[in-house]
Amino acid sequence: MYDxxxxxxxxxxxxxxxxxxxxxxxxxxxxxxxxKIDTPEIKKMAVKQCVEDKEYMRTTHMQLVNVWRDQALRxxxxxxxxxxxEKYVISLQNTCLKCHSNKKEFCDACHNYTAIAxxxxxxxxxxxxxxxxxxxxxxxxxxx
Amino acid sequence: xxxxxLKGEPRYFMWLVxxxxxxxxxxGCWFYQLYKGLGITGMGRDISWGVYIAQFTYLVGxxxxxxxxxxxLYLHDYKKYGKVVVFGEFLAIAAVTxxxxxxxxxxxxxxxxxNVLLHPTPNSILFYDMIVLCGYLIINIIVGYxxxxxxxxxxPHPGWVKPFIYLSIPWAVSIHTVTAFLYxxxxxxxxxxxxxxxxxxxxxxxxxxxxxxxxxxxIISRVSKFDPGRDALQTIAKTICYAMIINLFLVGMEIxxxxxxxxxxxxxxxxxxxxxxxxxxxxVAWMWTAAPFAFIGVLLLLIPSARRHHGxxxxxxxxxxxxxxIDKGVALVxxxxxxxxxxxxxxxxxxxxxxxxxxxxxGIGALILTVLHKVAITVREEEAAT
Amino acid sequence: MSMDRRQFIxxxxxxxxxxxxxxxxxxxxxxxxxxxxxxGHGVEYVPEEPAEVAxxxxxxxxxxxxxxxxxxxxxIKACHSTHNIPDFxxxxxxxxxxxxxxxxxxxxxxxxxYMDDRVKELPFLCLCNHCDEPPCVRxxxxxxxxxxxDGVVAMDYHRCIGCRFCMAGxxxxxxxxxxxxxxxxxxxxxxxxxxxxxxxxxxxxxxxxVERLAQDKLPACVEAAPEALAFxxxxxxxxxxxxxxxxxxxxxxxxxxxxxxxxxxxx
Numbered sequence: 001m002y003d004x005x006x007x008x009x010x011x012x013x014x015x016x017x018x019x020x021x022x023x024x025x026x027x028x029x030x031x032x033x034x035x036k037i038d039t040p041e042i043k044k045m046a047v048k049q050c051v052e053d054k055e056y057m058r059t060t061h062m063q064l065v066n067v068w069r070d071q072a073l074r075x076x077x078x079x080x081x082x083x084x085x086e087k088y089v090i091s092l093q094n095t096c097l098k099c100h101s102n103k104k105e106f107c108d109a110c111h112n113y114t115a116i117a118x119x120x121x122x123x124x125x126x127x128x129x130x131x132x133x134x135x136x137x138x139x140x141x142x143x144x
Numbered sequence: 145x146x147x148x149x150l151k152g153e154p155r156y157f158m159w160l161v162x163x164x165x166x167x168x169x170x171x172g173c174w175f176y177q178l179y180k181g182l183g184i185t186g187m188g189r190d191i192s193w194g195v196y197i198a199q200f201t202y203l204v205g206x207x208x209x210x211x212x213x214x215x216x217l218y219l220h221d222y223k224k225y226g227k228v229v230v231f232g233e234f235l236a237i238a239a240v241t242x243x244x245x246x247x248x249x250x251x252x253x254x255x256x257x258x259n260v261l262l263h264p265t266p267n268s269i270l271f272y273d274m275i276v277l278c279g280y281l282i283i284n285i286i287v288g289y290x291x292x293x294x295x296x297x298x299x300p301h302p303g304w305v306k307p308f309i310y311l312s313i314p315w316a317v318s319i320h321t322v323t324a325f326l327y328x329x330x331x332x333x334x335x336x337x338x339x340x341x342x343x344x345x346x347x348x349x350x351x352x353x354x355x356x357x358x359x360x361x362x363i364i365s366r367v368s369k370f371d372p373g374r375d376a377l378q379t380i381a382k383t384i385c386y387a388m389i390i391n392l393f394l395v396g397m398e399i400x401x402x403x404x405x406x407x408x409x410x411x412x413x414x415x416x417x418x419x420x421x422x423x424x425x426x427x428v429a430w431m432w433t434a435a436p437f438a439f440i441g442v443l444l445l446l447i448p449s450a451r452r453h454h455g456x457x458x459x460x461x462x463x464x465x466x467x468x469x470i471d472k473g474v475a476l477v478x479x480x481x482x483x484x485x486x487x488x489x490x491x492x493x494x495x496x497x498x499x500x501x502x503x504x505x506x507g508i509g510a511l512i513l514t515v516l517h518k519v520a521i522t523v524r525e526e527e528a529a530t
Numbered sequence: 531m532s533m534d535r536r537q538f539i540x541x542x543x544x545x546x547x548x549x550x551x552x553x554x555x556x557x558x559x560x561x562x563x564x565x566x567x568x569x570g571h572g573v574e575y576v577p578e579e580p581a582e583v584a585x586x587x588x589x590x591x592x593x594x595x596x597x598x599x600x601x602x603x604x605x606i607k608a609c610h611s612t613h614n615i616p617d618f619x620x621x622x623x624x625x626x627x628x629x630x631x632x633x634x635x636x637x638x639x640x641x642x643x644y645m646d647d648r649v650k651e652l653p654f655l656c657l658c659n660h661c662d663e664p665p666c667v668r669x670x671x672x673x674x675x676x677x678x679x680d681g682v683v684a685m686d687y688h689r690c691i692g693c694r695f696c697m698a699g700x701x702x703x704x705x706x707x708x709x710x711x712x713x714x715x716x717x718x719x720x721x722x723x724x725x726x727x728x729x730x731x732x733x734x735x736x737x738x739x740v741e742r743l744a745q746d747k748l749p750a751c752v753e754a755a756p757e758a759l760a761f762x763x764x765x766x767x768x769x770x771x772x773x774x775x776x777x778x779x780x781x782x783x784x785x786x787x788x789x790x791x792x793x794x795x796x797x
Contacts, residue, residue: 069688073684073686073688074676074684074686076678076679076680076740076744078744093723093724093725093726094724119729122729123687123726123727123728123729124726125614125721125723125726125727127723180710181708181709181710181711181730181731182692182707182709182730182731183622183623183709183710187709188621188622188623188709189621189622189623189624189625189626189697189703189706189707189709190621190622190703192694192697192698192707193694193698247693250693250694251691251692251693251731252690252691252692252693252694252707252708252730252731252732252733253690253691253692253731253732254691256689256690256691257691259671259672259674259689259691260671260672260691262672263672263673263689265670265671265672265673267668268668268669268670268671268695269669270669270671270693270695271671274671326695327698329669330665330669330698330699331665331699331701331787331788331789332665332700332701332702332784332787333698333701408639409639480698481698483638484703485638485700485701485702485703486631486635486636486638486703487634487635487638487639488635490621490622
């Protein structure tokens with residue numbers, strides 16, 4: 001083999017760079033997120049439930065939101081009927097965020113963990129979060 | 145075969161490094177533009193397309209012009225083009241790539257560009273423009289690469305390439321026709337709303353593209369041992385000359401129709417471009433630079449004794465290239481937006497980042513062209529040596 | 531079946547080409563059918579017949595009433611605060627949904643050299659004309675702007691790629707591009723929390739208040755100045771706008787372009 005030495009060094013550098021993400025983060029597993037649902041609006045509910053059941057929302061909320069946006073904006077149909085036959089107004093800002101008024105602790109918890117950045121909030125306004133009983137923002141600031 | 149681009153004289157690599165420097169500055173500016181928004185350009189709500197789209201329009205023409213070498217060679221068996229045709233095809237590849245990059249930098253949300261495929265919209269001319277540009281790029285890569293590969297191996301050109309060559313002829317016409325339709329189908333923009341837009345685009349393309357090719361070939365014949373052949377250059381020069389005459393004729397048609405009919409909407413953009421309107425005239429100096437260059441270029445190419453002199457040929461081709469660039473790469477797009485729908489005149493001038501990004505894309509085009517032509521030159525030199 | 535590398539690449543390439551082109555071909559033959567079938571993916575969705583909607587929404591603007599002090603201003607203010615419209619403070623980057631201009635410029639091309647002084651000075655409210663034959667919809671490469679069955683020309687900001695072809699296509703100057711992030715030009719404390727902002731790099735324009743129409747409300751500008759503006763179904767001969775148009779002479783902008791605007795100026 002010609003230039004075996006050069007090729008091996010090149011390969012080593014390539015492999016090192018290629019696996020950079022793995023060894024850079026080795027041993028630094030982030031804690032599994034626990035999205036919080038302790039908002040005033042949800043606390044008021046007798047039966048705590050979303051527009052569909054929890055499992056469905058956990059796995060399919062992105063598709064649901066995608067369909068919602070086309071339904072509301074493109075087809076002008078702003079009414080959603082879930083599998084149980086209950087009716088909801090299709091609106092991210094006015095339906096989803098009305099209950100889930102804690103974007104930081106709900107949406108962002110998982111989105112940050114899975115390192116995705118949906119651009120919903122470039123346009124849709126996050127309602128100002130009501131001050132908590134125990135403001136812990138400062139002490140927790142370095143975890144995000 | 146492409147490895148031939150890796151060996152060269154120091155000045156070849158210095159040229160590449162120089163181009164990469166220009167590209168680097170522009171890429172930096174592009175990141176700035178992505179971060180801040182397109183507001184860092186000179187474009188605004190009234191002049192909503194600027195230098196980017198203008199370059200795109202001009203370069204589609206340069207790309208289409210390869211057909212002016214392909215038709216004589218493959219339809220009329222004009223063998224003297226046999227050695228230069230690949231240079232034309234590689235020029236087309238570089239030009240189409242630049243076109244695509246100019247679209248990318250002009251779009252507000254480039255990360256969503258594939259929406260054009262995800263939500264195909266056959267009533268939009270941009271949809272067809274995307275199809276024809278991608279297709280033309282692929283055709284030219286297939287044809288140029290395979291023909292040159294066969295030459296390098298001293299084999300006859302493979303038969304299966306022939307249909308692609310014939311397909312490239314109407315396809316070249318289609319890319320510039322569709323690009324003209326982007327403009328010619330819009331209501332209320334009088335400068336663009338004209339049936340001769342596509343013919344005029346084609347005529348100016350068949351003048352400016354081959355003019356660039358002649359310039360490139362003249363440079364190549366100086367820096368390498370490849371000789372494109374005197375007759376080939378002279379024939380291209382004649383093509384340029386007649387295409388430019390037709391182009392000027394069509395511009396004359398526009399001016400006649402607008403001014404003899406005396407319809408204000410049709411006259412205003414032309415007045416703005418050539419004499420200024422209501423005291424606004426940023427483009428006037430450009431137009432009066434283009435006009436003499438256009439006529440001098442045509443005149444020099446018409447006179448056989450002048451045309452045969454390589455220095456004069458180069459000057460004439462540079463004049464025509466410049467005149468067409470001012471016409472399509474500056475005036476046409478901006479002039480179409482003036483006056484605005486409220487008959488107000490808002491002028492446009494490009495900003496520094498905008499110009500740096502534009503230069504970077506021209507730099508990328510020059511880089512692609514240099515590398516591809518380097519390969520072609522090496523193949524031709526090896527042919528000549530045996 | 532054995533396959534060498536060359537054959538494999540050929541077949542793979544051809545299938546990729548057909549895959550890419552196929553959707554376009556499908557769209558050509560049966561427009562909309564493919565997207566409709568995609569909507570249901572993985573989500574149970576029960577569409578319901580929407581409540582009765584107009585066949586074609588339209589607006590009349592009484593220019594004389596607009597001339598009374600404060601009328602135009604309150605319309606514009608209502609629109610801007612409802613839709614979180616940024617104010618960049620310069621004409622280059624300006625975003626406009628509802629604004630005013632004079633007769634000479636609004637009806638450019640129909641200038642009358644011997645215009646009566648009254649009309650010459652009156653303010654004309656300008657907005658998207660919600661054309662029946664909208665050139666912006668015709669040119670959009672992604673269907674980001676589209677005409678709804680009720681005549682409203684709507685924008686899907688999620689889908690807009692920011693090519694600005696619609697701005698070149700619109701003969702009324704009614705479309706605005708977000709040259710910068712609009713949130714930088716908005717006061718966060720004055721956000722209308724019921725309506726989103728936009729992001730940089732997309733085109734926006736007046737939406738005839740579709741979000742209010744869905745709640746059976748009138749557009750914000752009409753609600754702000756009912757004495758000057760009227761809104762209703764142009765297809766219904768008994769609607770408020772049709773009754774007004776029967777009695778008063780009206781004008782529309784640039785009719786010669788065949789766009790069929792839905793906004794009528796009463797002079």
